[in-house]
Amino acid sequence: MFCWFYSFQLHAQIAPKREFRGVWIATVSNIDWPSQQGLSPVTQMEEFRYILDEHQKNGINALVVQVRPTTDALYRSSRELWSHWLSGKQGEAPNPPYDPLAFQIEEAHKRGMEFHAWFNPYRAIHDTISANIAPNHITKTRPEWFVTYAGKKYFKPGLPEVREYIVGIILDVVQRYDVDAIHFDDYFYPYPTRDTFPDDDDFAQYGAGFVNKDDWRRHNVDEVIRVLSDSIKAVKPHVKFGISPFGIWRNKKEDPRGSDTNGLTNYGQLYADIRGWLEKGWIDYNVPQLYFNIGYQVADYAKLLDWWSKNNFGKHLYIGQGTYRVNTDARVKEWYNPLETGNQLRLNRQTPNVQGSVFFSSKSVMSNPLGVQDTLRKDFYKYPALVPAMPWLDDVAPLAPTELKATSTLDGIHLAWKAPAKAPDGEMARYYVVYRTPKGTDIDVENPAHILRIHHGGPAYLDQSAVSGQRYTYLVTAVDRLHNESRPSETVKAKRK
Known part of the structure; x- marks a missing residue:
């Protein structure tokens, strides 16, 4: 009897009935889709269907698709230009015409997958060469809204009109498309370089009431998150709002509430107070990017997993899995260990409050490094799973058939x-x-x-x-x-x- 009970408990731990099983599909630099710029719409659609069919075999139940990578649109928009990652030329519409986002949502829902529309709020352009930027791109029509830093252009987060613009862009998609969620990744203020982010003038104009610039910067990002959260729920209460931050909120040496780590932080360098957003109830789910191996001295996967599980404030916690590092990062021998990914997934399932994973990225999973995709199909995702429910959004069950x-x-x-x-x-x-x-x-x-x-x-x-x-x-x-x-x-x- 004990053996049967232990076997059942082990089975239940290995295969939960409810688990978020997501994958990021990145469009910036054509990482995942489309495979290159300038493909015909028919080929783009064929590629996307193939990706979804493969992930259906993998047991994936949610897609996180990048729809606005660089202040551009991979959907039909009257507000921003068509993305050059589609056509090869900024502002050039698909020919023959189609709406990639409407198509993608339909294909995802056909397969029973949630569709999370992934936006990059502040990144404006990767390429600052003027000839490659359309004359009617917002960086040229509203140059006072942007700053150049580390070879890229970014919105100025401190401008109230910028915050209003960003929220408006996203709400337009919420209103017009049947998305299941809005998703941000880790790019808020840019990752720091040796140069100082140039916002002295903006701080002088808008920083009244803030003793130091760091608090003002966090306030600027807070306002986007707060207003967007309220606005999404006012328009469509069922649409979720989630963030996928860098893996460390704060180090314990900086804040006793922080994790036992020694790395760059969301709070101190990217000005994203993800823990605060969770505590205030502004977001529905959190996907910290734990792109580290178990035992990594600076940022141990296991320690960070435990920390986030204790700091989720009742919201959903999914883990960002660094599949792109498997069998590719020669600096870290653990990523050449075929057991590392499986060990991480097992640890996720053993840790309270962890309700799933999101893999970066689609191409990395589908290339099956060290058998990762095989492991999902034959073991971890062998049985189907329902997406975890969010009772704070809806706790009323349907009637029975x-x-x-x-x-x-x-x-x-x-x-x-x-x-x-x-x-x-x-x-x-x-x-x-x-x-x-x-x-x-x-x-x-x-x-x-x-x-x-x-x-x-x-x-x-x-x-x-x-x-x-x-x-x-x-x-x-x-x-x-x-x-x-x-x-x-x-x-x-x-x-x-």
Whole structure:
């Protein structure tokens, strides 16, 4: 009995029923998509479908897609220019015309994946060569809003009109597209170089009430996060807002609340008080980029994982996995260890409050370094997982499906049920979970091994994997947009012909 219980507990730890399984798809510098500039829309779409099909096999249930890498748009916009990462020329629309973002959201939702629209708020241009910048690009029409630093142009974070502009750009997407979340990465104030960020004049004009510039800089970023958070929820309460910061908030030597690390920090160098945003409830999820190995002296993956798990303030914590470093970073032998990624994922699942991972980036996962992709398919993500629910956004579950029937045919076992009516909050079922067990095994809806299919479709499903002559038990649940699951339907039994 003890052995059975231990085995079940181990299984549950290895494969949770709810887990955020995300991947970043970067468009800047054509890292992940499109593979190069100037491809036809047909080829761009084919590439994106292929990426999604592969990640569906990997068990991924959420995409984080970069839609505004450098004050440009990989979507149809009247406010900013088409991105040169698409066409090769800034401001040039796809030909023949299509809207990449609308297409991407549709393809993600078809596969049951959340779509998180990833924005870079302050980065304006990678290339400061004037000839490569369109004459109507905002850096030329509003040059007073920008500063050049370390060979790139950035918005001036201290200008109130800049903050208003950035929030407006993002809200335009929230209003016009069926995104599931808005996502920022670690680029707030730029990573420091030997040069000082040139904002003395802005501080003199707007820094009244702040004794030092560092506090003023943090206030500037705070305001974007606070206003954007409130604005997103006012427009579409179901849209999540998440941040993926650099892995260290503050070092313990600088603040007793900080982590046992000795590196660059969000708070001190990037002016992003991620812990404060979580504490104030401004963001729904946090994805610290723990692109370090277990045991790294300056920033140990295990120590940072533990620290973030204790500083999430009840919001969701997913971990940014540095897959791009696997088998590529000759300076660190641990990234040549085929067990490192698996050890990190196991540690995530053993740590309280950690609810998933996001992999950087798509190309790195798909290249299968040291078998990372194989490990996801055969082990960690072998069973499907529901995205964790966010009860502070919605805690009302759908009503249960009814009138479940099973009919055995030569093609398989055909399941049909009656879709539930609207829940008390007015929401309909967004998708269904079909559970199945063989004869003699009761269905446990908390066991992901009993999930046959997370079904994004109508109230019917054909089980073609049922074995001829075998008898099965089925039940179905309904799930809403924010992943609240209904009570189970009644069970039915069927034997495949």
